[in-house]
Amino acid sequence: MPISASVDAWRHTHVFDEGNPLAERNTRGALVLTSVMMAAEIAGGWTFNSMALLADGWHMSSHALALGLSVLAYGAARRFARDKRFAFGTWKIEVLGGYTSAICLVGVAGLMLYQSIERLVAPTPIHYDQAIAIAGVGLLVNLVCAWLLKDGHTHHHDHGHRHEHEDHAHPHHDLNLRAAYVHVLSDAATSMLAMLALFGGKRWGANWLDPVMGMVGAALIIIWAYGLLHDTGRVLLDAEMDAPVVAEIHEVIGTSPVKAEITDLHVWRVGKGKYACILSLAVQEEATPDDFRKLLGIHTELVHVTVEVNQHRERQKIMPL
Numbered sequence: 001m002p003i004s005a006s007v008d009a010w011r012h013t014h015v016f017d018e019g020n021p022l023a024e025r026n027t028r029g030a031l032v033l034t035s036v037m038m039a040a041e042i043a044g045g046w047t048f049n050s051m052a053l054l055a056d057g058w059h060m061s062s063h064a065l066a067l068g069l070s071v072l073a074y075g076a077a078r079r080f081a082r083d084k085r086f087a088f089g090t091w092k093i094e095v096l097g098g099y100t101s102a103i104c105l106v107g108v109a110g111l112m113l114y115q116s117i118e119r120l121v122a123p124t125p126i127h128y129d130q131a132i133a134i135a136g137v138g139l140l141v142n143l144v145c146a147w148l149l150k151d152g153h154t155h156h157h158d159h160g161h162r163h164e165h166e167d168h169a170h171p172h173h174d175l176n177l178r179a180a181y182v183h184v185l186s187d188a189a190t191s192m193l194a195m196l197a198l199f200g201g202k203r204w205g206a207n208w209l210d211p212v213m214g215m216v217g218a219a220l221i222i223i224w225a226y227g228l229l230h231d232t233g234r235v236l237l238d239a240e241m242d243a244p245v246v247a248e249i250h251e252v253i254g255t256s257p258v259k260a261e262i263t264d265l266h267v268w269r270v271g272k273g274k275y276a277c278i279l280s281l282a283v284q285e286e287a288t289p290d291d292f293r294k295l296l297g298i299h300t301e302l303v304h305v306t307v308e309v310n311q312h313r314e315r316q317k318i319m320p321l
Contacts, residue, residue, distance in 0.1 A: 023177040024074040030145040031067040037141040038064050044134035048127035062108040063183040066101035070180040073097030088270045098179035099232035105225035109218040116214030126210060128202035135194045142188035149181040174272060175232050182224050190217040238268040245275050245301055252295050258287045276304035283309055
């Protein structure tokens with residue numbers, strides 16, 4: 001067999017994530033709807049003097065920016081998917097988009113909190129009927145966008161062999177899509193709070209409800225942003241050594257026919273529910289890296305495996321005379 005033919009058999013693609021065309025298309029649609037409603041709410045908030053409505057509009061402006069960022073991240077990941085400069089693919093471009101969106105959420109929450117406190121200290125009259133109508137339309141738009149972006153799919157796997165532990169779910173969610181969804185969902189919550197505040201103010205004359213609901217909305221957004229920052233940050237920093245797949249690698253090596261000891265192990269995510277690993281082993285018998293790669297092949301989430309095998313000979317003990 002020619003050398004080139006045998007070498008080609010070992011070549012493999014570094015495109016570990018197939019992308020999410022449907023999510024990209026839905027995110028683009030949500031961006032258009034959000035941008036139109038954002039302009040209407042900001043204009044309505046200033047015109048009718050509603051802090052809750054104005055806060056919702058400014059909040060929605062950040063979502064328009066974040067949705068645009070998500071669309072760009074999808075496009076960049078797809079465009080550079082086969083660029084050799086990206087050693088482990090371009091999936092993390094999407095994760096970086098989600099992380100940046102979460103930072104935007106924190107900034108908007110801070111702006112909402114500041115403006116709400118300002119209105120609480122110096123209240124101004126509100127045109128309730130007009131503000132309620134605009135907030136209602138905004139809520140409807142947010143719910144439509146949330147329906148477009150909802151990613152409720154969960155993944156369970158069965159490797160066709162017995163485990164002593166139960167099957168578990170691996171993290172494989174589209175974090176870029178999740179960031180867009182959290183933005184829209186928080187916007188829907190803000191719209192709902194704005195409507196509650198406006199209805200309460202109109203019925204009981206409690207003008208203070210409007211800025212207080214703005215503060216509640218800001219707190220809710222910060223909580224959601226923290227969760228998103230935590231999940232995307234873990235991926236960007238390769239903090240994956242507590243992932244279930246790590247325990248699976250130890251299990252496979254521990255039950256292999258050739259006695260081996262793991263001396264070094266690195267695992268990180270390269271796609272939605274897909275991992276790469278570098279594994280260093282010490283063995284006392286004749287073995288090749290291919291022997292262990294075949295054993296690990298039952299775990300399909302391991303898409304890029306590098307194995308180093310080191311021969312280990314125990315020193316013979318010499319008894320003193």
